[in-house]
Amino acid sequence: xxxxxxxxxxxxxxxxxxxxxxxxxxxxxxxxxxxxxxxxxxxxxxxxxxxxxxxxxxxxxxxxxxxxxxxxxxxxxxxxxxxxxxxxxxxxxxxxxxxxxxxxxxxxxxxxxxxxxxxxxxxxxxxxxxxxxxxxxxxxxxxxxxxxxxxxxxxxxxxxxxxxxxxxxxxxxxxxxxxxxxxxxxxxxxxxxxxxxxxxxxxxxxxxxxxxxxxxxxxxxxxxxxxxxxxxxxxxxxxxxxxxxxxxxxxxxxxxxxxxxxxxxxxxxxxxxxxxxxxxxxxxxxxx
Numbered sequence: 001x002x003x004x005x006x007x008x009x010x011x012x013x014x015x016x017x018x019x020x021x022x023x024x025x026x027x028x029x030x031x032x033x034x035x036x037x038x039x040x041x042x043x044x045x046x047x048x049x050x051x052x053x054x055x056x057x058x059x060x061x062x063x064x065x066x067x068x069x070x071x072x073x074x075x076x077x078x079x080x081x082x083x084x085x086x087x088x089x090x091x092x093x094x095x096x097x098x099x100x101x102x103x104x105x106x107x108x109x110x111x112x113x114x115x116x117x118x119x120x121x122x123x124x125x126x127x128x129x130x131x132x133x134x135x136x137x138x139x140x141x142x143x144x145x146x147x148x149x150x151x152x153x154x155x156x157x158x159x160x161x162x163x164x165x166x167x168x169x170x171x172x173x174x175x176x177x178x179x180x181x182x183x184x185x186x187x188x189x190x191x192x193x194x195x196x197x198x199x200x201x202x203x204x205x206x207x208x209x210x211x212x213x214x215x216x217x218x219x220x221x222x223x224x225x226x227x228x229x230x231x232x233x234x235x236x237x238x239x240x241x242x243x244x245x246x247x248x249x250x251x252x253x254x255x256x257x258x259x260x261x262x263x264x265x266x267x268x269x270x271x272x273x274x275x276x277x278x279x280x281x282x283x284x285x286x287x288x
Contacts, residue, residue: 037256037259037260038256038260040253040256041061041062041253041256041259042058042059043055043058044056044058044060045251045253047253048251048252049252061253061254061256061257062257062260062261064254065243065257065258065261066078066079066261070258073251074239074242075242076231076234076238076239076242077239078236078239078258078261081234081235081236081239082236082239082261082262084150084153084233084234085235085237085262085265086265087150088150088153088157088235089219090215091150091154091157092154092155092157092160093161093215093218095154095158095162096158096161096162096165099158100166100169100210101169101200103166104165104168104170104173105169105195105199107119107170107173108169108170108172108173108176109173109178119166119167119170122162122163122166124163125162125163126163130223130224131223134223134224137227137228138227141156141228147229147230148228148229148230148231148232152228153225153228153229153233153235156224157218157221157224159224160217160218160221160224161214161215161218164210164214164217165214168206168209168210168213169203169206169207169210172203172206173199176199176202176203180199180202181194181198181199184197184198212270212273215269216266219237219266220237220266221237222238225237226238236258236262240255240259241255243258
């Protein structure tokens with residue numbers, strides 16, 4: 001009597017076991033910097049330069065980062081920097097959505113000669129080196145009085161978020177059947193009403209996914225806030241690095257604690273819209 005194999009199960013082999021082991025090792029190597037940052041954030045100032053895994057953990061570093069003592073050490077209010085990053089990142093995303101959603105709808109619905117080149121040009125603003133445009137932006141911001149201002153930070157961050165939103169949402173509108181809008185137009189809807197009541201609700205997962213990615217990119221941006229902001233409106237990415245040299249001394253434990261605090265808002269936003277994010281990223285969001 002011959003034995004039957006259950007469907008869906010595969011027999012392990014040395015090659016597959018070796019591949020799984022390499023994958024586990026790569027995963028551990030990728031997570032080790034995060035683990036080390038967590039451990040460093042729990043070390044005291046005396047242990048911050050040690051490489052020992054055994055030490056007495058403390059949560060004082062997180063309290064110091066958010067207190068007046070942290071502001072005295074770095075000359076930057078970290079709590080204020082968190083609020084500034086939240087306002088400017090959300091402002092950049094909302095501005096990009098207001099401009100990018102109609103632009104993506106037009107790009108996805110109407111093709112004309114040169115439309116592909118225009119879309120590639122829009123995307124090129126996303127992967128172009130930021131240092132290439134930072135000098136003229138610095139001159140323009142000083143002349144217009146936008147340097148070290150919230151409005152100026154929002155405006156420059158939308159240069160990062162807008163191309164991403166337009167490129168991702170364009171594929172959503174391309175994948176959506178045109179017959180739905182045509183039926184609405186036959187029922188007497190205007191093009192604007194058909195867009196708002198038919199097309200827009202169908203791409204809500206895409207809007208959530210692209211908005212989250214844009215928020216993360218805006219929150220993590222470092223070069224633009226570093227050059228175009230000063231001591232009045234620094235973002236959290238700039239404020240974190242101040243702990244590396246505040247008062248002529250590097251506080252590695254405080255830097256790690258500040259970095260962990262700075263990573264919480266994007267994580268909380270991602271968890272809050274996880275349902276839309278999974279649907280959005282699986283609905284042709286990377287289609288070109």
